[in-house]
Amino acid sequence: MAGTDHSSNASDNTLGGVQPVVVLVRPQMGENIGAAARGMWNFGLSAMRLVAPRDGWPNERAVAMASGAAPVLDHVQLSDDTAAACADLNFVYATTARDRDLTKPVLSAEEAALDMRARIGRGEKVGVLFGPERAGLENADVAQANAIISVPVNPAFGSLNLAQCVLLVAYEWLKVQSVQPVEAQQSSAETPANQSEITHLMDNLETRLENAAFFYPPDKAPHMRLNLRNLLSRLTLTSADVRMLQGVIKTLGRDAKGARPRPKNE
Amino acid sequence: MAGTDHSSNASDNTLGGVQPVVVLVRPQMGENIGAAARGMWNFGLSAMRLVAPRDGWPNERAVAMASGAAPVLDHVQLSDDTAAACADLNFVYATTARDRDLTKPVLSAEEAALDMRARIGRGEKVGVLFGPERAGLENADVAQANAIISVPVNPAFGSLNLAQCVLLVAYEWLKVQSVQPVEAQQSSAETPANQSEITHLMDNLETRLENAAFFYPPDKAPHMRLNLRNLLSRLTLTSADVRMLQGVIKTLGRDAKGARPRPKNE
Numbered sequence: 001m002a003g004t005d006h007s008s009n010a011s012d013n014t015l016g017g018v019q020p021v022v023v024l025v026r027p028q029m030g031e032n033i034g035a036a037a038r039g040m041w042n043f044g045l046s047a048m049r050l051v052a053p054r055d056g057w058p059n060e061r062a063v064a065m066a067s068g069a070a071p072v073l074d075h076v077q078l079s080d081d082t083a084a085a086c087a088d089l090n091f092v093y094a095t096t097a098r099d100r101d102l103t104k105p106v107l108s109a110e111e112a113a114l115d116m117r118a119r120i121g122r123g124e125k126v127g128v129l130f131g132p133e134r135a136g137l138e139n140a141d142v143a144q145a146n147a148i149i150s151v152p153v154n155p156a157f158g159s160l161n162l163a164q165c166v167l168l169v170a171y172e173w174l175k176v177q178s179v180q181p182v183e184a185q186q187s188s189a190e191t192p193a194n195q196s197e198i199t200h201l202m203d204n205l206e207t208r209l210e211n212a213a214f215f216y217p218p219d220k221a222p223h224m225r226l227n228l229r230n231l232l233s234r235l236t237l238t239s240a241d242v243r244m245l246q247g248v249i250k251t252l253g254r255d256a257k258g259a260r261p262r263p264k265n266e
Numbered sequence: 267m268a269g270t271d272h273s274s275n276a277s278d279n280t281l282g283g284v285q286p287v288v289v290l291v292r293p294q295m296g297e298n299i300g301a302a303a304r305g306m307w308n309f310g311l312s313a314m315r316l317v318a319p320r321d322g323w324p325n326e327r328a329v330a331m332a333s334g335a336a337p338v339l340d341h342v343q344l345s346d347d348t349a350a351a352c353a354d355l356n357f358v359y360a361t362t363a364r365d366r367d368l369t370k371p372v373l374s375a376e377e378a379a380l381d382m383r384a385r386i387g388r389g390e391k392v393g394v395l396f397g398p399e400r401a402g403l404e405n406a407d408v409a410q411a412n413a414i415i416s417v418p419v420n421p422a423f424g425s426l427n428l429a430q431c432v433l434l435v436a437y438e439w440l441k442v443q444s445v446q447p448v449e450a451q452q453s454s455a456e457t458p459a460n461q462s463e464i465t466h467l468m469d470n471l472e473t474r475l476e477n478a479a480f481f482y483p484p485d486k487a488p489h490m491r492l493n494l495r496n497l498l499s500r501l502t503l504t505s506a507d508v509r510m511l512q513g514v515i516k517t518l519g520r521d522a523k524g525a526r527p528r529p530k531n532e
Contacts, residue, residue: 042430044420068423110441152440154310157334164308164433171434174418175376205514214517228514231507238369241497248471248494251480252518 020116020173021047021127022166023085023092025141028054028133032162034065034073036130039167041069043174049077049085049127082129082141090124091116094137094145095165097158105147112149113172128169133162193242201242202232205249286382286439287313287393288432289351291407294320294399298428300331300339302396305433307335309440315343315351315393348395348407352461356390357382357502360403360411361431363424370500371413378415379438389457394435399428409496410461459508467508468498471515 027033057078066073079085086092093112116126131137215221293299323344332339345351352358359378382392397403481487
C-alpha cells in the first residue's frame with residue numbers, strides 16, 4: 001500500500017493529542033528499532049523510549065531503517081533501566097507471548113487500545129513495554145507493568161518479531177481513535193440513481209427482451225421478469241451506471257443490424 | 267514477542283479449516299514475499315498465490331526471509347495474471363490506500379475479516395489482492411475485486427509496506443476466529459459465481475460491444491471498459507445470474523434481427 005500525503009505537516013504527529021509511549025526494553029538490533037519506529041509512525045505514534053539498547057544510541061542502522069519516520073527517532077528518550085523509563089507513567093502494559101506466573105489482567109491489543117484511550121482521557125500517562133528480540137521481556141520487567149497485552153498467534157509459529165508487535169499495538173491504537181459511527185461504505189461520493197431512472201432502465205430492457213421473445217416459455221416468464229428486476233435492484237446503481245447500461249442495451253440491439261459495420265473478431 | 271510452541275504440528279496450518287487466499291500481484295522483492303509469508307503464518311494463513319513475480323519463482327531471498335514460514339512458500343501457486351489467480355474465487359478483496367474512482371464497498375481490515383468468515387462459512391472461496399511494493403494495485407486489478415480493504419494510516423506517512431499490510435489482514439483474520447459467529451448477511455443461499463464465470467460474461471459482452479463500436483471515441487475506450495468491468499464485479503452475481511445475463515446479451519444482439527418476429531408494442 002502506498003499513499004503518503006506529503007501536504008500533511010509533521011506537527012500532525014500526535015493525531016489526536018496525548019499518546020501511549022512505546023518503550024523498547026534492551027533492543028538488540030538497530031534495524032529493529034528503526035522498523036519499530038516506522039510501525040509507530042504508520043499509525044501516528046511518535047513517543048519512543050529506549051531502555052539500554054545493546055548497541056548504544058544513536059544508531060545509524062536504526063536511522064537508515066526508519067526512513068520517513070525520523071520524527072520518532074528524533075525525540076527518543078534514553079533510560080538505563082525499565083523503572084526509570086516508566087517513572088512518569090500512570091499505567092504500563094507489557095507485551096508478552098509466553099504465559100507468566102504473574103497474576104495480572106491479560107488484554108488483547110484491541111482491548112488494551114480501548115483501555116489506553118479511556119485512561120488518557122482521564123489524564124493518565126500510559127506506556128507499552130516491548131522486550132528484546134530474542135527472549136522477550138524478563139519477569140522483572142513484566143512485574144513492573146499493570147497489565148499484559150497478549151496477541152493470539154499461530155501456535156505452530158509464535159514468533160512475532162519486535163517491529164510486528166509494535167505495529168499491531170499502534171494499529172489498534174489508531175483504530176480506536178475513530179469511534180465515529182462507521183462511515184458510509186461506498187468509496188464513491190456519487191449519488192445512487194433514483195427509482196425513476198432504475199424503472200426506465202428496467203422498462204427499456206424488458207421491452208427489448210419482450211420483443212426478442214426472451215421471456216419464454218410463458219409459464220416461466222413472470223419468474224424471469226422478477227429475477228431480472230431483483231438483479232437490477234441489488235446493484236445500487238449510480239446515475240452514471242444507468243446511463244452506461246442504457247448505452248449498452250441500445251448498442252447490443254444495434255449490434256446485429258451492424259449500424260457501424262466492423263469486422264467480427266470472434 | 268517470542269514463544270513458538272514446537273510441539274504443535276505443521277498440519278495445524280489451517281487453524282480452523284478453509285482460509286482466505288493471499289494473492290501478491292507482481293511483487294518485486296523476494297525479501298518482501300518472504301516477509302509476507304511470515305506475516306501470514308504468524309496468524310495461521312498458508313495459501314499464497316503469486317501473480318508474475320518480478321524476479322521469477324522460486325526465489326532464494328524469499329526462502330531466506332521466510333525462515334520458519336516454509337509451509338507457506340512450499341505451496342505457492344503461480345499465475346501469469348490476476349484474472350487467472352482469481353479464477354476459482356467467489357469473492358475478492360483488493361487492498362489499496364489510494365482513493366479510486368471505482369464505486370465499490372470499502373471495508374476496514376476487521377470488517378473484511380468478518381465478511382470473509384461469513385462467506386467461507388457459506389462455502390465461498392475468498393481471496394485478498396496485494397499490489398506491488400512501489401505503486402500498489404493497478405485500477406485494472408482493483409476492477410476485478412468485489413470490495414476494497416482500506417487501512418487508515420497516519421496521513422503524513424501512509425507507506426504501509428507489503429508485508430505489514432499482509433500482516434494486518436492476517437491478524438484480523440485470526441482475531442475474528444474467536445468472535446461469535448454473525449448471522450449470514452445475505453438473504454440468498456446461492457453461492458456467488460466464480461471469477462472465471464464473470465470473466466467469460468465480461469469478455470462476451472465486451473466483444474459484442476466492440477463489434478458495435480460502443481467504445482467510442484478511442485481515447486475514452488479504456489476508461490469505459492474499466493467502468494463496465496467494475497460495474498459487473500460489484501454485482502456479486504450468482505451463477506444463475508450469470509446465465510441469465512448471458513441470455514440477455516445474446517437476446518439483445520438478436521433483437522434487431524428479429525429472430526422470432528413479434529409485433530412491436532413500443
